Amino acid sequence: MKVSNNTSKRNKIYRLIAERDLYPILLEMGNTQKRIDQFQKSRIKQSFLVMIVFFVCGLLFSKWFYLGSLIGTVLFYKWKHKKVRSEYSLWKFRRHLQFSKFSRLLIPYLKQSKGQVSLYSIFNKILPRLDDEQDRSSLYKLMSEMSSKPNDIQPFIDYANRSSGTDMSVLFMSTIFDFQQSTFDTSVIDELGKIASEELINGIDEIIAFKLRRFVFFPTKIVMSSFVIVLGFAIAVLIYNLSDIKF
Numbered sequence: 001m002k003v004s005n006n007t008s009k010r011n012k013i014y015r016l017i018a019e020r021d022l023y024p025i026l027l028e029m030g031n032t033q034k035r036i037d038q039f040q041k042s043r044i045k046q047s048f049l050v051m052i053v054f055f056v057c058g059l060l061f062s063k064w065f066y067l068g069s070l071i072g073t074v075l076f077y078k079w080k081h082k083k084v085r086s087e088y089s090l091w092k093f094r095r096h097l098q099f100s101k102f103s104r105l106l107i108p109y110l111k112q113s114k115g116q117v118s119l120y121s122i123f124n125k126i127l128p129r130l131d132d133e134q135d136r137s138s139l140y141k142l143m144s145e146m147s148s149k150p151n152d153i154q155p156f157i158d159y160a161n162r163s164s165g166t167d168m169s170v171l172f173m174s175t176i177f178d179f180q181q182s183t184f185d186t187s188v189i190d191e192l193g194k195i196a197s198e199e200l201i202n203g204i205d206e207i208i209a210f211k212l213r214r215f216v217f218f219p220t221k222i223v224m225s226s227f228v229i230v231l232g233f234a235i236a237v238l239i240y241n242l243s244d245i246k247f
Helices: 002-017 022-028 033-060 065-113 119-129 133-148 154-163 167-181 187-242
Strands: none
Touching: 002 033, 022 033, 022 065, 033 065, 065 119, 065 133, 065 154, 065 167, 065 187, 119 133, 119 167, 133 154, 154 167, 167 187
16 A cells, blocks of 8 residues: 555656646557656656766766756756657647548548438448558447437547547538438538548648658758767867866
8 A cells, every 4th residue: 555655646746747738648649647657757767867977977077067967867858758749749640641531431431322321330331441540449439439329429529539639620520420410411421521621631731841841950950960079079178178177
């Protein structure tokens, strides 16, 4: 019991010093609370390890390394958070593309059925055509909730948020729900087609923007790599010249 209480207290400390968006982001990506606590614990340990390395360098080479111990530790700790945000942006980007694929698969089935086939059956046909296991699990969960809550729109909204999280995806799934409630209204299918087309265009725009960002920052990365080498040489010269000065 004491071990469990101590672990709970440590986890609270990990969450307290974490950035406000860290846990929500990782939870949205499908991580468990326990796994995020482990990541935060490892992140703190690695940051302290960076501090120890600087202190050892201070003992062996120059006391100027003591100045960099705190700065290096904070920068490393923040870098791990920035890395998570970068991975989250890429994850959202992929989620958006997968939802666009789902919508493009769904429209032909709806047009072919003309409201004569249940939405559950259509989803069942689409299920094996989804590449990502997470998408299949999410759609299967929607199908289960459709059976238990046949007149509730919330499962459709939840699916949209799990799959993409954009306003367009929520609108699309809300329209799907309306279609389910009035299967003979073929105009809904045309509206779905328009929404799916807009979603696809947004996805293409994001692909272009994503590749352009990578291209733009490529020269910057080369310059920064050279700058790191020059900076390292400058620091080495500075340490050599100041090694005999008492700090």
